Amino acid sequence: QVQLVESGGGLVQAGGSLRLSCAASGISFSMYAMGWYRQAPGKEREWVARMASSGTTDYADSVKGRFTISSDNAKNTVYLQMNSLKPEDTAVYYCNARTFSRNYWGQGTQVTVSS
Numbered sequence: 804q805v806q807l808v809e810s811g812g813g814l815v816q817a818g819g820s821l822r823l824s825c826a827a828s829g830i831s832f833s834m835y836a837m838g839w840y841r842q843a844p845g846k847e848r849e850w851v852a853r854m855a856s857s858g859t860t861d862y863a864d865s866v867k868g869r870f871t872i873s874s875d876n877a878k879n880t881v882y883l884q885m886n887s888l889k890p891e892d893t894a895v896y897y898c899n900a901r902t903f904s905r906n907y908w909g910q911g912t913q914v915t916v917s918s
Contacts, residue, residue: 805829805907807898812912815888819916823883825898825909832879836901839872839883841894841914848897852883866892888916 811823823839838853852862852872860872871884881898893916898909 805900807900807907807909809896809898809909809912812896812914814915814917817888817890817916817918819888820884820886821888821914823885823896823898823912823914825881825883827879827881827898827900830879830900830905830907832874832900833876834902835905837872837874837881838899838901839870839881840897840899841892842897842911843891843894846894851896854881885914888914890916890918892916 806828808826811821815821834856836853836855839851840848841851842848850863851866852870854860854872854874869887874881895911895913897911900907
């Protein structure tokens with residue numbers, strides 16, 4: 804059974820930092836592209852960051868230079884370090900694992916940034 808379990812969300816003031824974690828089980832972690840998405844109230848889910856199975860990373864323009872995606876293959880865990888947080892970063896953050904034929908989601912973790 805595939806599970807993606809996010810943690811690390813919470814309430815933080817603008818300018819602060821949080822680190823999200825996503826622990827994966829039931830998949831060959833190193834073969835998957837891992838990503839983070841977010842969904843704010845009343846808005847569609849949007850892509851935030853991704854890490855290809857090769858290790859290549861990419862970021863949405865809105866978070867570039869502030870967020871960093873990384874992984875620990877030994878722990879089957881992907882992280883999202885979020886710095887210089889803004890109120891507009893407030894959303895539920897979801898972990899995603901995908902290959903060409905598989906696509907899995909975590910349950911999400913709430914991030915709230917107060918002004």
